[in-house]
Amino acid sequence: MIKLITGLCFVGSFIAFALGTFGLFRFPDPYTKMHGLGMGDTLGVGLAGLGFLILSPTWALRIKLLVILFIFWVINPTMSHLVAKAGLVHGVHPVEGTRVIKG
Amino acid sequence: MKRQQLILLILLLGFWLIVSETVDLQHLAAGVVFAGITVWFWRNLLERMPKWPIWQEVFLLGHLLATLVKYIFGSNIAVAKTLLFDSPPVGPVFVVIRPPIESNWGRVLLSTCITITPGTVVVDIDPETGQFIVHALTAEAAAGLFDWQIIREISNVESWQRRRLESGLAVGRSHDSDIVRAAAGDLGPHSD
Structure with missing residues (x-):
């Protein structure tokens, strides 16, 4: 049963990373490419982490994995924000047809 | 110490x-x-860190985390659908929102929640006005931000913390009242 659950986690993780990589090629500009890669960074890493958590033999290892996941999920959005802001500041144009909505 | x-x-x-x-x-x-x-x-x-949360705030933050995981799953499916089935694949939008979040930690938390959810990335935050510029993959993802549950939950935690700080100031039982006043100032005026 554990093997089945972890297997599903790793397959799900692989699909998320594969879709993210596909998005890198299919989406047109750097801003939209980041959204595609976000799938691998969240669901891909999360499912892989869950699989490793279940397979871990000791609690110390599980806590270390949780710390790694936490740090990853803090750093990942910070870097995405920095890349997007750097793109906008340095004049990287979004794809034609990008709209602006004010709330 | x-x-x-x-x-x-x-x-x-x-x-x-x-x-x-x-x-x-x-x-x-x-x-x-x-x-x-x-x-x-x-x-x-x-001295500039937020006060240690009390149990109610920890519970609210835990609930926020559970809500965020739900949104991350939903957004991943939405982005995957857009990627695989939409043609042209995107209709991107820059959306400007001004959520009712007053504190710096609340804005950082909200910004992290928005960016970690696939389909939306925070590009800029104005520290004076609290205005967020968000890049969204689709108009639907952008529209969802205007009444996002996560914003209400962060605002809820802020309200708890504001009430706690104000009651601490009122009875004068805080040992570091300058820090409490600074934190209360950081939270801004009472809005509820």
Whole structure:
């Protein structure tokens, strides 16, 4: 049963990373490419982490994995924000047809 | 040593012992020394940290985390659908929102939640007005931000903290009232 659950986690993780990589090629500009890669960074890493958590033999290892996941999920959005802001500041144009909505 | 510094020292020491997986005199001594040096080095930063949350706030933050995981799953499916089935694949939008979040930690938390959810990335935040510029993959993802549950939940935690700080100021029982006043100022005027 554990093997089945972890297997599903790793397959799900692989699909998320594969879709993210596909998005890198299919989406047109750097801003939209980041959204595609976000799938691998969240669901891909999360499912892989869950699989490793279940397979871990000791609690110390599980806590270390949780710390790694936490740090990853803090750093990942910070870097995405920095890349997007750097793109906008340095004049990287979004794809034609990008709209602006004010709330 | 202040209470906040002591708690941080214990947390760092605990983290060190978990990472090293060994509890003997050598590891304990090294942990205490380096945790102490770290706490001493960041002593000025500690005063600007948010107050330690109480149980109600921890519960609300836990609920926020569960809600965020739900949104991350939903957004991943939405982005995957857009990627695989839409043609042209995107209709991107820059959306400008002004959520009712007053504190710096609340804005950082909201910004992290928006960006970690696939389909939306925070490009910029105006610290004066609290205005967010968000890049969204589709108009639907952008529209969802205007009445996002996560915004309400962060605002809820802020309200709890504001009430706690104000009651602490009113009865004058805080030992570090300057810091409390600074934190209360950071939270801005009462809005509820």
